[in-house]
Amino acid sequence: MSTFQDYVDTFDNESGYLNWAAFGPLSPSVREEVFADADLLGNGRPSSLSLVWERVGQAQEVVAELLGGDADDVTLQPSSTHGLMHALYGLSGAVIASTAEFPSVSLTLERASTASDRALTPRWITPDDGRVTPDAVAEALDDEVTALAVSHVDFRTGYRVDLAALREAIGPDRLLIVDAVQSFGVIDVDYSAADVVVGHGYKWLRAGRGSAFAWFSPRARERISPCSPGSPGPRPPACSWTSSPRPRHRPGRTRSAARTPSRRVASRSGCATCATPASPRSRSASPSTSTPCSRSPTATASR
Numbered sequence: 001m002s003t004f005q006d007y008v009d010t011f012d013n014e015s016g017y018l019n020w021a022a023f024g025p026l027s028p029s030v031r032e033e034v035f036a037d038a039d040l041l042g043n044g045r046p047s048s049l050s051l052v053w054e055r056v057g058q059a060q061e062v063v064a065e066l067l068g069g070d071a072d073d074v075t076l077q078p079s080s081t082h083g084l085m086h087a088l089y090g091l092s093g094a095v096i097a098s099t100a101e102f103p104s105v106s107l108t109l110e111r112a113s114t115a116s117d118r119a120l121t122p123r124w125i126t127p128d129d130g131r132v133t134p135d136a137v138a139e140a141l142d143d144e145v146t147a148l149a150v151s152h153v154d155f156r157t158g159y160r161v162d163l164a165a166l167r168e169a170i171g172p173d174r175l176l177i178v179d180a181v182q183s184f185g186v187i188d189v190d191y192s193a194a195d196v197v198v199g200h201g202y203k204w205l206r207a208g209r210g211s212a213f214a215w216f217s218p219r220a221r222e223r224i225s226p227c228s229p230g231s232p233g234p235r236p237p238a239c240s241w242t243s244s245p246r247p248r249h250r251p252g253r254t255r256s257a258a259r260t261p262s263r264r265v266a267s268r269s270g271c272a273t274c275a276t277p278a279s280p281r282s283r284s285a286s287p288s289t290s291t292p293c294s295r296s297p298t299a300t301a302s303r
């Protein structure tokens with residue numbers, strides 16, 4: 001049976017290392033598993049590849065256990081910023097966020113707004129001390145607000161928001177999108193107030209880069225249109241692996257004429273990039289929460 005001392009002994013890096021909030025040196029077990037998986041991937045046997053592939057399900061289970069959620073609601077991501085992109089590029093309406101947020105929240109929100117032709121707009125708040133309190137959020141609320149995006153633990157100050165109080169402030173219908181990079185795996189948290197939680201294992205979990213995730217509650221999945229089907233994910237009928245998206249600028253067309261229509265327009269007419277017709281949900285959902293088709297991975301590419 002392993003003891004606390006066994007665990008302490010796994011901290012075999014140089015003593016005095018304190019920069020865990022930036023990067024957690026990989027634990028011995030992670031290093032062993034990474035090398036073993038690299039060997040399996042190197043031999044190319046189908047059985048080896050499936051063994052490594054099984055890691056996906058295992059990782060989903062572990063993340064779900066730490067989150068107190070369901071493994072089916074966990075997606076694995078290259079980074080937590082990717083997870084935030086999936087949430088924010090699939091939303092419309094106004095999203096409250098602090099100007100003091102880590103750029104993974106603030107810059108992604110800004111870029112998602114531009115890419116959506118302002119169907120999504122940031123509702124910036126600049127609270128005292130950068131603290132996202134329920135009062136600071138309540139002041140910024142109006143009918144256009146569809147979500148709050150917030151770091152659970154602030155990367156500069158270590159301030160920890162009260163997720164349950166923020167949920168109470170925004171009410172039951174808006175989405176609470178939580179960047180848990182600075183808290184995941186190091187403090188016990190009740191994430192049940194959140195609709196989206198993103199995190200990464202390269203800090204406190206000592207799991208290395210590329211071990212990120214995004215968890216979407218069933219309600220979040222109803223409201224957020226997927227940005228990308230992912231490599232082994234469900235394939236929308238109109239986006240086959242063999243068909244490429246249409247070029248953005250065709251010869252003889254002006255730049256403005258060739259632009260992908262705004263996502264608001266796309267929601268009414270279908271997706272211009274992958275030619276997917278408008279879904280019944282996007283036709284019927286309320287404008288403040290619905291988002292047009294963004295099924296093609298390029299639908300959200302920078303303009």
Ligand SMILES: Cc1ncc(COP(=O)(O)O)c(C=O)c1O
Binds near residue numbers: 081105154
């Ligand atoms: C609060 C916060 N969010 C996001 C990130 C970036 O995470 P990732 O590298 O997974 O995109 C960091 C990195 O320090 C962070 O502190």
